[in-house]
Amino acid sequence: MVNYKDLGLVNSRELFKKAMDGGYAVPAYNFNNMEQLQAIISACVETKSPVILQVSKGARKYANKTILRYMAEGAVKYSEELGYKIPIVLHLDHGDSFELCKECIDMGFSSVMIDGSSLPYEENIAITKKVVEYAHKFDVTVEGELGVLAGIEDEVQSDVSHYTKPEEVEDFVKRTGVDSLAISIGTSHGANKFKPEQCTRNEEGVLVPPPLRFDILKEIERRLPGFPIVLHGSSSVPQELVKTINKYGGALKDAIGIPEEQLRKAAKSAVCKINIDSDGRLAMTAAIRKVFAEKPYIFDPRKYLGPARDSLKELYKHKNVNVLGSAGKA
Ligand code: G3H
Ligand code: 13P
Numbered sequence: 001m002v003n004y005k006d007l008g009l010v011n012s013r014e015l016f017k018k019a020m021d022g023g024y025a026v027p028a029y030n031f032n033n034m035e036q037l038q039a040i041i042s043a044c045v046e047t048k049s050p051v052i053l054q055v056s057k058g059a060r061k062y063a064n065k066t067i068l069r070y071m072a073e074g075a076v077k078y079s080e081e082l083g084y085k086i087p088i089v090l091h092l093d094h095g096d097s098f099e100l101c102k103e104c105i106d107m108g109f110s111s112v113m114i115d116g117s118s119l120p121y122e123e124n125i126a127i128t129k130k131v132v133e134y135a136h137k138f139d140v141t142v143e144g145e146l147g148v149l150a151g152i153e154d155e156v157q158s159d160v161s162h163y164t165k166p167e168e169v170e171d172f173v174k175r176t177g178v179d180s181l182a183i184s185i186g187t188s189h190g191a192n193k194f195k196p197e198q199c200t201r202n203e204e205g206v207l208v209p210p211p212l213r214f215d216i217l218k219e220i221e222r223r224l225p226g227f228p229i230v231l232h233g234s235s236s237v238p239q240e241l242v243k244t245i246n247k248y249g250g251a252l253k254d255a256i257g258i259p260e261e262q263l264r265k266a267a268k269s270a271v272c273k274i275n276i277d278s279d280g281r282l283a284m285t286a287a288i289r290k291v292f293a294e295k296p297y298i299f300d301p302r303k304y305l306g307p308a309r310d311s312l313k314e315l316y317k318h319k320n321v322n323v324l325g326s327a328g329k330a
């Protein structure tokens, strides 16, 4: 058993309080490998931003749970070595069982998500409450979810989305004791968040997706004043990255994300945590494809993973400064 405090990590409670008061959101970036982690930490140190490092069930399977945990410990030291110690949360993304949440808490995670959003309401309450009771013994914070996001990734899938019902949120928070709540207001996982036929075209001919349901968010804020809200599925799917991928042999079709100004607006509200994974995948893939196409003689992984890491770092810095508003808040 190791407690997160011994690893130099923090839980999300104080970070969310500051984000709520300051009108910004803390970035929650997923990582599965060393280059992603280096890019996240160096970007957040350079922009002086707090950060939530997210590990999914799929990431644990891919990279090995023990290695990932030690990497997070290394991230704390790396930030110190870069000359500025930022607050770092190690968070389980989309935990799907009590056992998985417990295992992560026992090995030093400072925050866990129990995603019971696809369960019937009373079952979601029961499993979330059980995780909260265990987590709070160790001062680990817990994120629950109400409402279902569409999208398919390795371990997280749903074909349809159901908006969060505002009339359920007070009861859910009160009965479970969760520290933050993920809601569904029109975001979804992955790089294909909307079908072109759901979008309109602006004057430049660019597809504009339907706006997020800020009316639902507002009603949730009214019912839960000062309570931290989380947005999953918040990649913007930058079209220049999609174009680069497709130019160099990729085949991404109808990739559409959440416009940045919508996320900026959300970050100023009770939304204290914004989850971004797919944009990082796009940035890495675009950079690697470009190197492979332009320098086919290269076979040293550092020569393509290095540029991918640089591109990822620029993406995260841009998010912290221009989208989430977390720059300068560490
Ligand atoms: O929301 C899911 C995250 O993007 C993690 O995806 O399950 O493919 O690791 P993954
Ligand atoms: P994206 O697929 O939009 O990056 O969302 C990531 C996420 O919600 C991780 O939990």
Ligand code: ZN
Pocket: 094, 156, 189, 232, 233, 275
């Ligand atoms: Zn998610």
